[in-house]
Amino acid sequence: MASSQSRKRGTYHHGNLREALIDTAFAMIEEDGVESLTIRRVAERIGVTHAAPSHHFADxxxxxxxxxxxxxxxxxxxxGSVMHISNPLERLSAMGRAYVRFALDHPGAYRLIMGPALSRIQIPAPHAVESGSLDHRTLAASExxxxxxxxxxxxxxxxxxxIGGAGVSGVAFLAWSAxxxxxxxxLDEMIDCKLPDDSTDGFPRLLDEVIAFVEAGIALSPRGASPSSRT
Amino acid sequence: MASSQSRKRGTYHHGNLREALIDTAFAMIEEDGVESLTIRRVAERIGVTHAAPSHHFADxxxxxxxxxxxxxxxxxxxxGSVMHISNPLERLSAMGRAYVRFALDHPGAYRLIMGPALSRIQIPAPHAVESGSLDHRTLAASExxxxxxxxxxxxxxxxxxxIGGAGVSGVAFLAWSAxxxxxxxxLDEMIDCKLPDDSTDGFPRLLDEVIAFVEAGIALSPRGASPSSRT
DNA sequence: TTTTCATCTTGATATTGTCAAGATCAACGA
DNA sequence: TCGTTGATCTTGACAATATCAAGATGAAAA
Structure with missing residues (x-):
């Protein structure tokens, strides 16, 4: 109750507006998406005037x-909740499931950190560091x-x-891209994931096939080609 | 010259505003992105007042x-330019390259048709038809x-x-997702594609590995498992 | 107690999408 | 030829938004 949205004493100074702004805005992007987020609505929901946030966030x-x-x-x-798995192939599959599950469970947050809303808004590109006004914590986390x-x-x-001669970076890029x-x-409903024949806990069946394909592609490789064998 | 941006006679009636709006807006989203597109700016660029477009597009x-x-x-x-390739595996690879090349060459258009800008804006989801106010031409084209x-x-x-037991829909989904x-x-510069060690005509090397991986995963399968063999 | 200064409010401006009412003009019928 | 009609465009307005400037508040420091 006495969380980030509570005021301290009177009605003038909030007390911890900055934290309240982040928490409230985060909740709002999960409710209505990133695009419909407005500073004024966040301020209104907290109970503060429209210009108050400018003293904590310039933009x-x-x-x-x-x-x-x-x-x-x-x-x-x-x-990180699946990083304890010792078998690397199993861990990779679990990472894939955790990845998509996070995106499906937190669409607003996922779009925020991976979508164009950020890059358009002058955000750090993980691999395009140029010492600009980038948030080092965000950068470190993404890397x-x-x-x-x-x-x-x-x-x-x-x-x-x-298989196919792909190296580590190639396979990692494939996994991430997929x-x-x-x-x-x-999320964009370009394909229907609400099919009745889902696997465990409502996870899209199609995604299981994708993960199994990648997993098999990695597992099959040692028998075929290694960097030192063949030509 | 006398294209869609030209007026007919006087300065009052444009002549073919609708076509001019589409053409100009399309050019503008390629220049500045989908998000910075403004009806007023499109109208201004064409040389027409801000409310003129409303007579051709309600919204x-x-x-x-x-x-x-x-x-x-x-x-x-x-x-479609690569659909003439007879070998299905080669055609699939070419489709992948053409797909990404289109996205890289026409970022605005790609984000428009595949990105959230549309689905959020009440657009037909290819597989989520519900007889609403969906554009049948768009739907047909995407399907x-x-x-x-x-x-x-x-x-x-x-x-x-x-490999991995994936079926046709699973592999197709993998290819599309990847x-x-x-x-x-x-496009979002989450990964650097401007590396010096690119393959032919500046195509990202990493993507070649991804495509080769998928291609190999399909080609390898007949030797391993078929629906009628094994268990 | 007085001062200082971060914090919040009030008020204003520019931009945007949208709506309403009027102006313009080409096509059509008498 | 001349008036009518309807599509097309303009003008003007409104609400929502981000942003800025100036003033009010009050807690902490001096």
Whole structure:
């Protein structure tokens, strides 16, 4: 109750407006999407006038940056919950499921951290660092998640080449692309994921096939080609 | 010269405002992105007052719908340019390259037809038809492109199961997801595609590995498992 | 107690989508 | 030829939004 939305004493100074703005805005993007988020509505919901947020975030930009940081933290936590799995192939599959599950469960947050809403809004591109006005925490968090993926793929491939001659970065990119694309296709309702023949806990059946395909592509490789064998 | 932007006689009636709106708006989303598109700016660029477009498109919605229809037509043309390839595996690879190339060459159009800008804006979801106010031409165009993909995958798999036990719809979904995700990761600069070690005509090297991986996963399958063999 | 300064309010401006009412003009019928 | 009609475009307005400027408030420091 006495959370970030509560005021301290009178009605003039809020007490911790900055935190309240982030929390409330985060809840609002989960309810109505990133695009319909307005500073004025956030302020109104908190019970503060429309210009109050400007003293904590110069721009709507900066609010979005703070939201992205928060979103990345939650995203990283969601992915980290499966990192304890010792078998790299199993871990990779679990990462894929956790990835898409997060996107489906938190569409607003996912669109915020991965979608164009941020990059358009002058946000750090994980691999395009140019010392601009980028949020280092967001950057570190996003790079951390990609490292988790790449290291898991490397561990699963054990120095071998995957089918088709793909290397570690290629397979990691495939995995990321496929999960990212699948999540967005689901979210944008470009494809129907509400089919009755789902697998465990309502998880899209099609996605299981995708994950199994990638997993098999990695697992099959050692028998076929390794960097030191063949030509 | 006397294209869609030209007026007919005096300065009052434009002559073909509707076409001019679509053409100009399409050019503008390629220049500045979908989000910065403004009805007033389109009207101003054409040389017409801000309320003129309302007589051709009731909403910004309807303008977007028309733009999506146009974008889908161009997208379909781009994909269709490789449909003459007889070998299904080669055709599938070419489709993947054409897909991403279109997205990279026409970011605005791609985001318009595949991105959330449309679905949020009350646009037909290809597989979520519900007899609402959906544009049938757009719908038909999008379904046609997905059919091109699915039939090519089916032809390449020849009744067999792909690695990991994936069926035709699973592989088609993987291909679409991977290309969609890769395109967006490139466009959003989540990953760097401007590497010096690109393959032919500046095409991202990583994407070649992704395509080769999927291609190999399909090609390898007949030797392993088919629906009638094994268990 | 007085001062200082971050915080919040009030008020204003520019941009945007949308609506309503009027102006213009080409086509059509008498 | 001339008046009518209806589509097309303009003018003007309104509400919502981001942003800025100036003033009010009050807690902490001096």
């Amino acid at each position: 709507k930009n900066e609010l979005m940056l703070a939201l992205a940081t928060e979103g990345f933290a939650r995203f990283r936590t969601a992915l 951390g998640t990609f490292d988790m993926l790449e290291s898991t793929v490397a561990e699963a491939m054990q120095g071998h080449t995957a 999960m990212h694309g699948a999540a967005l296709l689901f | 910004k919605n309807e303008l977007m719908l028309a733009l999506a229809t146009e974008g889908f037509a161009r997208f379909r043309t781009a994909l 046609g492109t997905f059919d091109m993909l699915e039939s090519t995958v089916a032809e390449a798999m020849q009744g067999h199961t792909a 290309m969609h995700g890769a395109a967006l990761l490139f």
